[in-house]
Amino acid sequence: MIKVLKSGFYSTIQDLGRFGYREFGVPVSGAMDSYSSNFANSILNNEKGASVLEMTMIGAELKFLEPTVIAITGANMNPMLNGESIDMFNSILVHANDILSLGNAQSGFRTYIAVKGGFLTETVLGSRSMAKEVTDVSKISKGDCLLISQYLSSVETKNAKVRFYSSYFESPILKVTKGPEFSKLSLEQQELLCSQNFEVSKHNNRMAYQLLPLFHNSLDSILTAPVLPGTIQLTPSGQLIVLMKDCQTTGGYPRVLQLTEESINILSQKFTGASVLMRLRI
Amino acid sequence: MKYKLQFLQYNECSILVEWPAIIDKNMLNDILNFKNLIQNKYGKQIVEVIAAYNSILIFYVSTIEDVNSVFLDLELLYDNCNSISVIESNTFRIPVCYDDEFAVDIDDYSRTKKLTKEEIIKRHIDPIYTVFFIGFLPGFLYLGGLDFKLHLDRKKTPNLNVKKGAVAIGGKQTGIYPQDSPGGWHIIGNSPIELFNPKQDPPCFIKAGDKVKFHAISKSEYFEIQNEITLSRFDIKTLLIV
Numbered sequence: 001m002i003k004v005l006k007s008g009f010y011s012t013i014q015d016l017g018r019f020g021y022r023e024f025g026v027p028v029s030g031a032m033d034s035y036s037s038n039f040a041n042s043i044l045n046n047e048k049g050a051s052v053l054e055m056t057m058i059g060a061e062l063k064f065l066e067p068t069v070i071a072i073t074g075a076n077m078n079p080m081l082n083g084e085s086i087d088m089f090n091s092i093l094v095h096a097n098d099i100l101s102l103g104n105a106q107s108g109f110r111t112y113i114a115v116k117g118g119f120l121t122e123t124v125l126g127s128r129s130m131a132k133e134v135t136d137v138s139k140i141s142k143g144d145c146l147l148i149s150q151y152l153s154s155v156e157t158k159n160a161k162v163r164f165y166s167s168y169f170e171s172p173i174l175k176v177t178k179g180p181e182f183s184k185l186s187l188e189q190q191e192l193l194c195s196q197n198f199e200v201s202k203h204n205n206r207m208a209y210q211l212l213p214l215f216h217n218s219l220d221s222i223l224t225a226p227v228l229p230g231t232i233q234l235t236p237s238g239q240l241i242v243l244m245k246d247c248q249t250t251g252g253y254p255r256v257l258q259l260t261e262e263s264i265n266i267l268s269q270k271f272t273g274a275s276v277l278m279r280l281r282i
Numbered sequence: 283m284k285y286k287l288q289f290l291q292y293n294e295c296s297i298l299v300e301w302p303a304i305i306d307k308n309m310l311n312d313i314l315n316f317k318n319l320i321q322n323k324y325g326k327q328i329v330e331v332i333a334a335y336n337s338i339l340i341f342y343v344s345t346i347e348d349v350n351s352v353f354l355d356l357e358l359l360y361d362n363c364n365s366i367s368v369i370e371s372n373t374f375r376i377p378v379c380y381d382d383e384f385a386v387d388i389d390d391y392s393r394t395k396k397l398t399k400e401e402i403i404k405r406h407i408d409p410i411y412t413v414f415f416i417g418f419l420p421g422f423l424y425l426g427g428l429d430f431k432l433h434l435d436r437k438k439t440p441n442l443n444v445k446k447g448a449v450a451i452g453g454k455q456t457g458i459y460p461q462d463s464p465g466g467w468h469i470i471g472n473s474p475i476e477l478f479n480p481k482q483d484p485p486c487f488i489k490a491g492d493k494v495k496f497h498a499i500s501k502s503e504y505f506e507i508q509n510e511i512t513l514s515r516f517d518i519k520t521l522l523i524v
Binding site: 019020226 | 290291292293294296298300303304305329330332333335336337338339341415416417418419420460461481484485489490
C-alpha cells in the first residue's frame with residue numbers, strides 16, 4: 001500500500017483506457033501520454049495494461065508502506081527518495097516507510113510512476129482509469145491509501161538503465177490528418193490552419209486543450225457525430241478545441257483535424273503558453 | 283440497405299462511415315443493422331463501434347495498414363445485405379415529476395411558448411421518443427420525436443448546476459441529465475430513474491434504437507421510486523412496455 005502525503009496538483013490512476021463503453025457515452029480515459037506510461041511499465045516488465053499514477057504539473061509525495069520496485073517517466077519533477085535525488089527511466093527499489101517526493105515539472109507537464117505489477121485501485125467497467133462520473137474517486141487526495149501489487153523479490157526487472165530522451169515532447173510540431181469536415185474550409189483556411197503557430201490556452205485539462213488565437217471561420221455545426229481523443233473541433237466563434245483522453249464520445253462542432261496517437265502524447269506534455277504547429281500528414 | 287455511404291479514415295485505427303446528413307428513424311435502423319453486421323463479422327478485430335445520428339466510427343484493434351481494402355470489405359458487407367431486418371428494441375415508460383419543485387424553468391418556458399403547464403406536460407408525455415444514440419455525458423440519451431410546438435432555443439446563459447435526472451428541452455430536442463452537470467436546456471421536470479450506473483455492465487439499460495415514453499408522476503411517487511432505487515429494490519423491468 002502507498003499512503004498519499006501530498007496529492008500534487010492533479011493526480012490520477014490511469015491504465016490504457018476504458019474500451020467498449022463509448023456507445024453508452026463513457027469516455028475512454030487512460031494515460032494522457034501513453035508513450036511515457038507504457039515506457040514506465042516496460043522498465044518494470046509489467047503488463048502493458050498495468051495501472052500507473054499520472055501526475056500533472058506538480059508532483060505528489062508518497063509513503064510506501066511495503067517494499068516494491070518503481071519506475072518514473074515523463075516530465076522531470078526532480079524525484080527524491082528520502083530526500084535524495086533518484087534517476088528517472090530506471091527501476092528503483094523502495095523499502096517500507098520510504099518517502100518519494102516529486103516537485104514541479106521542469107520540462108513537460110505530466111509524470112508517470114509505475115510500481116511492479118501495477119496499482120490495484122478499483123476497477124470499473126474493465127478499467128482502473130479514474131474518471132469523473134464513472135469511478136467513485138476521480139483523483140487522488142491527501143490521506144488516500146493506494147493498493148499496489150505485492151512485490152516478490154524474485155520477480156525480474158530490467159536492471160540496465162534505459163536511455164531515454166525526453167526531447168520527444170519538446171518539439172512544437174503536432175502531426176495531424178484531415179478531419180471529416182476539413183474539406184469544408186476554404187483552401188486558404190486549410191493552408192493557414194496547418195502553417196500558423198498556435199498557443200495552448202489556460203483551458204487545458206484531461207478533457208480538452210483549447211488553442212489560441214481564435215481561428216475565424218464560417219463552418220456550420222454538424223449533426224452530432226462521433227469524436228475521439230485527438231479530434232480538433234472548430235467552434236463558430238473560432239475556438240480550436242483539441243479533445244483529449246477524458247473527452248465526450250460525440251460532438252456537434254466541425255472536426256477539422258485529427259492528431260496522430262504520437263501527437264496526443266506530445267500535446268499532453270504541453271502546458272499553458274506552449275507553442276504548437278499543426279503539420280498535415282498526407 | 284439503400285443509402286449512399288461515405289467511408290473515411292478517421293485516425294490510425296478507425297474508420298468513419300457516414301450516411302446522408304438527416305435525422306431519420308428508418309435510417310437509424312439501417313445504421314444499427316450495419317453496426318451489428320460489422321460487430322458480428324469482425325468481432326475480434328474491432329474494439330468498439332460508436333454510432334450517432336448519421337455516422338458510425340469503427341475502432342479497430344490494430345493500425346489500419348491498407349485502408350482501401352477495409353473500405354471495399356465494408357462496402358461489400360453493406361451492399362450484399364439485402365434483408366432489411368428491424369432492430370430489436372424495447373420501449374420504456376420513464377416516470378417524470380413535472381412539479382414546480384423540479385421544473386425550475388417551466389414558468390419562463392410557459393410564458394415564452396404561450397402554453398399552459400398542463401399543455402406542456404401533455405405534449406411532452408404524448409409522443410413515443412426514439413433513442414438515436416447515447417453520447418455527450420455517460421448515459422445521456424439523444425431522443426427524437428419532440429412535438430414541434432415545444433421547440434425552444436436553448437438558454438443564452440447555461441445553468442452551472444443542472445440536477446441529475448433533470449428533464450429538459452433544448453432546441454428541437456428533449457433529454458434527461460444523467461448526472462449533475464452544467465447545461466443550457468429549459469428544465470421542465472425530473473425523473474428518479476438512474477440512466478447510468480457504472481457498477482452495472484452494461485451501465486445503461488436503454489440502448490440506441492429503444493423507445494421511451496414519459497409519464498407524469500406526483501412528488502410522493504417520485505420520492506417512493508427514488509427510495510426504492512437507493513435501497514436497490516427497484517426493478518427496471520417494471521418500466522418495460524410489452
